[in-house]
Amino acid sequence: METNQKTKNIHRFPGHMKKASNEIKEKLKLVDFVIILLDSRAPRSSINPYLMEIVKDKKKLFLLAKSDLSDEKESKLWQKKLKENSEDECVLVDLTNNKVINEILKYIDKFIDLKKEKYLKKGIKNVSIRAMVIGIPNVGKSTLINLLAKKSIAITGNKPGVTKSNRWIKVNKNFELMDTPGILLPKFEDKKVALNLSIIGTIKEDILPLEEVFDYLIKIIYKYYLKEFNARYELSLSNDKDINIVEIIESIGRKRGLYKKNNEVNSEKVIKVILNEFRNGKIVKATIERVND
Numbered sequence: 646m647e648t649n650q651k652t653k654n655i656h657r658f659p660g661h662m663k664k665a666s667n668e669i670k671e672k673l674k675l676v677d678f679v680i681i682l683l684d685s686r687a688p689r690s691s692i693n694p695y696l697m698e699i700v701k702d703k704k705k706l707f708l709l710a711k712s713d714l715s716d717e718k719e720s721k722l723w724q725k726k727l728k729e730n731s732e733d734e735c736v737l738v739d740l741t742n743n744k745v746i747n748e749i750l751k752y753i754d755k756f757i758d759l760k761k762e763k764y765l766k767k768g769i770k771n772v773s774i775r776a777m778v779i780g781i782p783n784v785g786k787s788t789l790i791n792l793l794a795k796k797s798i799a800i801t802g803n804k805p806g807v808t809k810s811n812r813w814i815k816v817n818k819n820f821e822l823m824d825t826p827g828i829l830l831p832k833f834e835d836k837k838v839a840l841n842l843s844i845i846g847t848i849k850e851d852i853l854p855l856e857e858v859f860d861y862l863i864k865i866i867y868k869y870y871l872k873e874f875n876a877r878y879e880l881s882l883s884n885d886k887d888i889n890i891v892e893i894i895e896s897i898g899r900k901r902g903l904y905k906k907n908n909e910v911n912s913e914k915v916i917k918v919i920l921n922e923f924r925n926g927k928i929v930k931a932t933i934e935r936v937n938d
Contacts, residue, residue: 666828670699675775676823678704678756682780682789685709685737688723689934690841691781695830700779704759705733706752710785713739714925719932726936740788749793757820775813775821782827783847790814790824837861841933846924859916862923863888865933873929877922 673679679700684691688709707727712720720737727735734752738745757774764772778786793816814822829848833839842848843858844865850858866874867888875882878897897903898910901918905911922928 666695666699669696669777669779669825669828672777672823673700673703676703676777677760677774678706678776680706680708680753680776680778680789680822682708682710682778682784682786683727684781684784684845684847685712685715685720685723686845686932687841687934688727688932690838691784691845691847693779693781693828693830696779696828700777704756705730706749706756706776707733707735708749708785708789709735709737710740710789712737713741714930716930716932719935722936723932740785740792743792746792749789753820771819773819773821775823777823777825779825780827781829781842781847784827786824786827790822793822844920844923844933855913855916859920860890862920863890863893865931866923866928869933870929870931877928 681692681696681700709715709720709723709727724735724737727733734755736748736752738749753776756776760774761772764770778789780786794814812824814824816822827847829842830838839848839853840858840861843850843853844862867882867884871882871884874880879900880893880896882893894912894915895910897919898912898915901915903911903914903918919928923931
């Protein structure tokens with residue numbers, strides 16, 4: 646089911662993203678450090694170079710979110726990679742687990758202590774600190790803010806584009822966070838980035854053809870997770886044989902009873918089921934981008 650569509654730049658920069666990115670530039674001077682949320686399943690693709698260029702001179706706390714859905718071994722390699730700059734920190738987080746907040750606060754406290762130490766030398770004891778939370782859509786920024794504030798302040802949703810504007814949120818008397826909308830690149834020059842983000846559900850399904858995303862996912866599965874895929878769908882696929890997308894869809898469709906009215910396998914339903922199960926970690930806890938790829 647290979648598509649003949651040529652690789653092209655995919656534009657995805659809605660008006661609220663452009664406005665928010667301009668505000669980030671303006672407000673950056675007001676913050677002490679930046680919290681950058683990445684999806685641990687595709688860390689490279691979920692780093693927005695456009696945003697990284699804006700915040701390049703600020704201390705950074707990277708949070709590799711959705712660690713409960715990613716390959717633990719690979720996530721630890723990414724954690725090490727993102728800490729290469731000695732001033733930055735990186736933590737693996739599962740934002741569905743309330744206990745993770747203590748781990749995040751440990752690193753936030755490090756940045757707070759650095760500022761306190763600096764101002765104490767000037768004789769200033771009471772200091773407040775501000776941070777900015779940035780990242781691509783649907784990576785968990787609003788969930789993080791609600792955890793830190795210990796109440797539902799930011800709107801959350803398991804889909805891209807929930808937060809539409811920048812705003813300050815008071816976590817406690819000495820700590821404020823700026824919530825920002827998820828911002829994608831103005832255009833994807835690398836088609837693989839768009840495909841990776843489609844697989845993990847960061848960009849809407851109508852941006853790329855469903856069949857193209859599925860073809861790409863199956864290649865990743867064959868490379869890294871074929872054993873788990875076979876177990877999930879009771880298949881006996883082998884790396885020794887060529888990938889036959891049609892046969893895979895037909896086989897899984899029959900096993901799951903996913904038919905059209907004319908008793909043909911409903912290919913679209915099968916693809917959506919597999920994509921959804923992959924995104925939710927039901928097939929395997931997967932990292933689709935490796936540090937050394």
